[in-house]
Amino acid sequence: MAKKIIWKREDDTLTKMQERHGIRDIELCGINPYCINVMVPLDYGDEKVKAFANDLFHELGLIDDEYDMDFSGCTSLCDLVKDEDKECYCVIFNHHDVVGSEPGDDLYQYTIEAICKASDDGDGDDDEARMRKLAEGIKSGKIRSKSGEGFFVLEGKYYDQIAAGKKTTEYRDITLRNLSKSIGIKTVKLQRGYKKVQMRYAVESVRLMDANDRECDPYNIPAGFMATTIAIRLGKRLG
Numbered sequence: 001m002a003k004k005i006i007w008k009r010e011d012d013t014l015t016k017m018q019e020r021h022g023i024r025d026i027e028l029c030g031i032n033p034y035c036i037n038v039m040v041p042l043d044y045g046d047e048k049v050k051a052f053a054n055d056l057f058h059e060l061g062l063i064d065d066e067y068d069m070d071f072s073g074c075t076s077l078c079d080l081v082k083d084e085d086k087e088c089y090c091v092i093f094n095h096h097d098v099v100g101s102e103p104g105d106d107l108y109q110y111t112i113e114a115i116c117k118a119s120d121d122g123d124g125d126d127d128e129a130r131m132r133k134l135a136e137g138i139k140s141g142k143i144r145s146k147s148g149e150g151f152f153v154l155e156g157k158y159y160d161q162i163a164a165g166k167k168t169t170e171y172r173d174i175t176l177r178n179l180s181k182s183i184g185i186k187t188v189k190l191q192r193g194y195k196k197v198q199m200r201y202a203v204e205s206v207r208l209m210d211a212n213d214r215e216c217d218p219y220n221i222p223a224g225f226m227a228t229t230i231a232i233r234l235g236k237r238l239g
Contacts, residue, residue, distance in 0.1 A: 076113035202235035
């Protein structure tokens with residue numbers, strides 16, 4: 001069993017960041033002993049909350065100094081989500097004790113990366129049952145982008161290929177998180193690694209692919225179709 005964590009370092013830093021950015025109304029929720037969710041009312045606005053979250057993540061050493069996280073730009077140790085259903089922003093981060101944990105380590109299970117992976121794995125459901133659950137979620141509208149714009153961090157070589165027009169499709173593995181960032185998007189923002197270099201594209205279509213490169217409409221997945229990949233077809237560059 002994990003020991004109970006006293007959030008002294010994080011509490012001090014969080015208070016300092018609240019004062020710096022003028023964010024008074026927050027609610028804290030312990031996801032596990034090493035992970036905390038700071039819920040901020042939507043009234044504060046995207047830019048103010050994004051500045052607050054990135055300042056907090058930088059101060060705690062959870063992201064590189066030159067990298068600013070955007071909404072749904074999850075890393076292994078922190079996350080920033082705009083949850084309109086719950087009418088709040090979720091600024092989620094790990095305790096510093098788990099920094100550097102790798103799969104197989106005792107503390108890895110408490111990292112945001114491990115939590116997301118467990119959610120994506122469907123709690124032990126077999127592949128067909130998991131696919132049916134995803135298909136139902138997409139068709140009902142529960143699994144889709146809330147903002148209409150995707151955001152993905154790319155390796156430098158793939159980013160450069162897209163920028164040069166040599167690559168016109170961005171591929172992502174089928175996970176609940178990736179689907180929630182892809183389904184229903186009209187535009188997509190791409191970032192080159194952890195630099196601040198970004199570009200934005202219109203999205204022509206989002207398709208699902210199986211292991212044999214067969215495609216289907218995500219809103220009309222045939223029975224027995226086992227999707228493995230999301231294919232995001234890029235249109236005109238917008239910026």
